[in-house]
Amino acid sequence: MKSTLRYMTWPFIVTAIGLVLAGLIGLQYQSTAGGALSFFLIAAVLAVLEISLSFDNAIVNANKLKQMTPRWQRRFLTWGIVIAVFGMRVLFPLLVVVIAARLGPIEALRLAATQPVEYSRIIHEAHLPIAGFGGAFLMLVALNYFFDQSKDVDWIAGVEGALRKLGEIRGMEVGFVLVCMMTVMHFLPAEKEHSFVISAIWGVITYLLVEALGHILDRWGGGAPSAGDVARGGFGAFLYLEVLDASFSFDGVIGAFALTQNLFLIAIGLGIGAMYVRSMTVMLVEKGTLAQFRYLEHGAFWSIFVLSIIMFVQTLRPIPEYITGLLGAAFIAVAFVNSLSWRRRHPDRIRPD
Numbered sequence: 182m183k184s185t186l187r188y189m190t191w192p193f194i195v196t197a198i199g200l201v202l203a204g205l206i207g208l209q210y211q212s213t214a215g216g217a218l219s220f221f222l223i224a225a226v227l228a229v230l231e232i233s234l235s236f237d238n239a240i241v242n243a244n245k246l247k248q249m250t251p252r253w254q255r256r257f258l259t260w261g262i263v264i265a266v267f268g269m270r271v272l273f274p275l276l277v278v279v280i281a282a283r284l285g286p287i288e289a290l291r292l293a294a295t296q297p298v299e300y301s302r303i304i305h306e307a308h309l310p311i312a313g314f315g316g317a318f319l320m321l322v323a324l325n326y327f328f329d330q331s332k333d334v335d336w337i338a339g340v341e342g343a344l345r346k347l348g349e350i351r352g353m354e355v356g357f358v359l360v361c362m363m364t365v366m367h368f369l370p371a372e373k374e375h376s377f378v379i380s381a382i383w384g385v386i387t388y389l390l391v392e393a394l395g396h397i398l399d400r401w402g403g404g405a406p407s408a409g410d411v412a413r414g415g416f417g418a419f420l421y422l423e424v425l426d427a428s429f430s431f432d433g434v435i436g437a438f439a440l441t442q443n444l445f446l447i448a449i450g451l452g453i454g455a456m457y458v459r460s461m462t463v464m465l466v467e468k469g470t471l472a473q474f475r476y477l478e479h480g481a482f483w484s485i486f487v488l489s490i491i492m493f494v495q496t497l498r499p500i501p502e503y504i505t506g507l508l509g510a511a512f513i514a515v516a517f518v519n520s521l522s523w524r525r526r527h528p529d530r531i532r533p534d
Contacts (some may be wrong), residue, residue, distance in 0.1 A: 231454025
């Protein structure tokens with residue numbers, strides 16, 4: 182069994198390289214040691230922000246990752262981190278500007294490098310459809326867990342038991358999201374309703390498409406081990422995790438612009454954090470942490486549910502990122518403490534690693 186520090190080897194290396202690059206960018210932009218130190222510190226804060234906002238993502242990822250083969254687990258840690266850093270932390274903000282400002286990719290990159298304030302303004306104006314999409318997708322992720330008829334452990338027993346009974350009604354989770362969408366739309370100005378509804382519907386459609394692809398790959402995998410590797414523990418699960426990571430990243434990417442308008446600094450800081458989240462995911466799987474802490478997974482999914490609600494509410498009024506991070510951390514911390522309490526009361530029922 183690996184020691185905890187061995188899981189963090191690459192994150193530590195990436196942190197060192199990333200912070201040095203952040204300092205060099207600060208020196209390039211501001212030509213002073215103070216500017217270099219400022220960029221260095223902002224990158225560090227962004228990394229901590231990403232980790233705090235995405236720890237629940239690591240737990241949920243671990244739940245899916247444990248079903249994957251070692252080969253695809255390694256691909257998630259290698260290919261996945263490239264997608265996470267360059268796809269969501271660099272290409273996604275550029276794509277938002279390309280679509281919102283109707284610029285070409287080169288022009289958008291030039292805008293990010295030479296006019297960061299204007300670039301940030303465009304990103305923030307695109308927040309409503311991003312929040313609609315992410316809120317709908319993440320709410321379905323959480324509800325699918327709580328409505329699952331095969332779930333046999335409850336943390337908040339009364340509420341989770343009632344949700345599981347509601348899950349007996351076909352399509353209840355989609356109906357729940359639609360009701361939340363209609364509620365938010367009721368309070369939105371008329372000119373924003375269309376953008377919100379279309380983006381939220383695409384969040385629902387994306388979730389259903391990813392789920393459908395997973396089922397198709399699972400059936401296609403049938404009996405042959407190699408095919409099953411691609412299906413049950415391979416590409417379908419990999420795709421699901423990447424879309425889930427993207428949804429978690431929306432809030433962090435938007436919130437990062439509150440600290441800096443420099444796209445390259447945001448990519449470095451959030452990329453460092455993403456590397457830690459990936460490594461924590463693998464550690465949770467290989468060390469069997471979820472099996473050892475009975476309610477930790479429940480806390481993560483409650484955190485996701487709260488995040489989805491916050492993303493919907495953010496279409497009406499701004500909510501500071503620290504509130505999102507603190508709420509998510511609170512659910513996971515209480516679930517962890519309750520798990521320790523359960524372990525002390527039932528030492529004979531703890532599953533081995």
